[in-house]
Amino acid sequence: MGGVPALRWDDPPEGPVIALLDQRCLPSEEVELVCTDVPALVDAVQSLAVRGAPLLGIAGAYGVALAAARGFDVEEAAVQLSGARPTAVNLAYGVARARDAHRAALRDGAGPQGAAQAALEAARRLHAEDAEASAQMAGHGLRLLQELLPGGGFRLLTHCNTGALVSGGEGTALGVIAAAHRARELRRLWVDETRPLLQGARLTAYEAARAGMPYTLLSDSAAGSLFSAGEVDAVLVGADRIAADGSVANKVGSYPLAVLARYHHVPFVVVAPTTTVDLSTPDGASIEVEQRPGHEVTELPGAAAGTPVAPLGTQAYNPAFDVTPPELLTAIVTENGVVSPVTGAGLAELCNRSRSGNGMMSI
Template identity: 70%
Template sequence: MADQDVQTPVGGEPPALSVLRWDELPEGPVLVLLDQTRLPAEEVELVCTDVPALVRAIRTLAVRGAPLLGIVGGYGVALAAARGYDVAEAAGLLEGARPTAVNLGYGVRRVATAYWAAAEKGAGVTEAATVALAEAQALHREDARASVRMAEYGTALLEELLPGRGYQLLTHCNTGALVSGGEGTAFAVALRVHRQGRLRRLWVDETRPLLQGARLTAYEAARSGMAYSLLTDSAAGSLFAAGEVDAVLIGADRIAADGSVANKVGSYPLAVLAKYHHVPFIVVAPTTTVDMETAEGTLIIVEQRSGQEVTEVTSPGGVSEGAGGGKVVAPLGAPVYNPAFDITPSELITAIVTEEGVISPVTGVGLAELCARSSQVTIS
C-alpha cells in the first residue's frame, strides 16, 4: 500500500502544526504529510511509502507551497534511496510533479547530488541513503531558519515604510507553516507583527478556485489567535478604496532574474491595486525561490490546472456530485481558463524580502547581488 490516512482529533488547544515528518517503521521508512486538502474540517495524515504516492500528494495539493515542496522533494529522493528504488527515476518524477515552483527542483537536485557524490566516493547503498536523508534534514532546518530571518526583515521593513503604527495587512493564498519548514514566509511576517501587538487586522483573500486562503490561511490565523477577516478575491478593490489596507504581503513560487514574481493567480491584480492606491506590495520568499536561470517573468512556465477546479466547488469532507469530486456550478462542457499562477513584474513590487535581506527597489542587479551572498542559489 503506497499511502494511507491516519485520523488526528481536532479540538482544544492546538499543538504546533506538524506538516511533515520522516518516520522509521518496521516495514521501512515513510514520509508523513498533513493532508492539506482535508483542512480545515479535519487534520489527517497521509503516509507515503514510495515516490509515486508522494508525486500524487504534490499534484493533488495534499502538500503544497514552494518552500515546503523543496523540502518534500529532498525527502522524496531520500525515501527512494532508503527503500532501494532508482534514485534518478525518482528524482525525475518528483521534479516534474509541478513545473512552476522552483524550490521543488532545487530540493530534489540537492539531495540527489549528495547521494550520488557519496556513491562516487565508494559509499554503499545504505550509507549513501543515510547521506541523502541527512541532506534533506539539513534543507529542512535551513528553511526553518530562513523563515525566522524573513519574519525579522519583513517586520523591520514594515516599520521603515509605516513607522509607529499598527497594520492592516492583506494577504493572498497561504504562506504560513503549511508551506514551510518553519512558520512560513509572508504569513510569518504577519505572525511576528501580531506577537508584537501591532496587527490591527489580517485581511485574507479566499483565493479561488481552491480556496487556500479560506481553508488554510484562515485556519492558521485562527489557531494563532490573530485578528483576521476573510474576503472574496473580488472584494479586495473595495478595501483599498476605503483605505483599509496598509500593505500587501504575498509569497512566491518562482522569482525570475529580472525580479518578476510568479505566485498564486490573483496576486498580479493585487499588485495593480496596490500601485494605484500607493500601498506597499511586498513579496516574502527564501532565496531558494529565486531562479537566476530564467531571465524574465514572461519565460516562467505557468501551470494550467484542471477545469473541474473551476466548474465544481468542493468542500473538505463534502459529498461528491461532480466528476472532480465537487458540486457542479457551471454548464456541462463550459470552457475553462485555469492558470495556477500569474506573473507580477518587478516595477509593481515595493520590495522582496528574503532570509539574506531586502531588495528595494526590485531590480535584476539587486537580486543578483543578494543571491551572490547566498549559498542557496547558483548563478549561471
C-alpha cells in the first residue's frame, strides 16, 4: 500500500518518536499521529488509532524502544503497553521481545544507551519478520484457495480489516486476497461493514479501492443473504488470538460468519502469523474478550461521533471480539504453512515448524 506507512520510527533532533497513520481519520484523511511517550502510544492503541494484531505487536516493541531511548522506566512502560488491549496476544509478544532485548543488554553491561539500541533493533527485527510473514502467508493462502476452489474466479467474503494497515507487510487475510487479485483469480471481494466502528467500510474498502480490487460493501446482517444466494466461495478473516485448541478470537461478527459458512458448506479460513497463536491459552473459553465502551454502539462513529442513535441512557453490549471454535474452521494459514483440519496437535506442530520448509503439508 502506498501513501503514509501504518507505523514508522523517526529520530528528529528533538528526540525519537513513533509516527502512526491515524486509522480513525480514514478513509477521508491520511493523518499521522506522533507519539513522543508511552502514554500517548497506549492512548493510540486503546482509541484504535493503531490496531490489528500484528501491527499492535510491532507498536508494542517500538513503544518499549521509545521508553528506553527517552529515559523512561522501561519495565513500567512494558506493563502499560501489554495491558492496553487484553485480547490481542501480539501486543504482549512484541512488548516482551523488545523488553527482553533491553534486559539482556543491561545484564551484559551495555549501559542505558546500548540497551535502548538493543530494544530498537529488536523492534526493527520484529517489523521485518512480520513483513516476511505476510508474504509467506499470502503464498500459502493463495495455494490453499486454489486447492479448495479449483475453478478460480474467487468470490471472497472478509470481515474487519486485515491488510497493510495492520501489518509490517501486506497483511493477513487481505494479503491473501491481494495475492489472488494479482493472480487474476479474484472475481469479487465482499466487504462486511464491521459494526459498530466500520473497520470494513472505512479501512478494508479503502485498501481494496487503492489496490483496484473488484469489491462490494455490505452491512454485516446482509451476509446471510449472500450465502443463501450462493454468492460466497470462501470466507477469509484474521485473528487477534488463537488458543492452543485452535479456537480463534477475532473481530466480533466472525463467529456468526463461521456458522453461516458451515451451514452453506463454504470454507472458512483464518489467516494469522504464528505470533498470534498463544499455546498458553488452552481453549476458547480461556480467552479474555475485551469489552468496549457502550457509546460506540449508541452513537455514530467517525466524523459524526457523539450523535446519538439510541435513547439517552440505553445500555449497550459491545464486545470487541467473539470466539470461533476449531470445528467451524476449514484451515488456519500461517507463515509456516497451513493446518487443516484444525486441531491442537496440528497447531502446535505448525508453530514449531522451521520457516525453511515449504509449509504446505496439511496436518
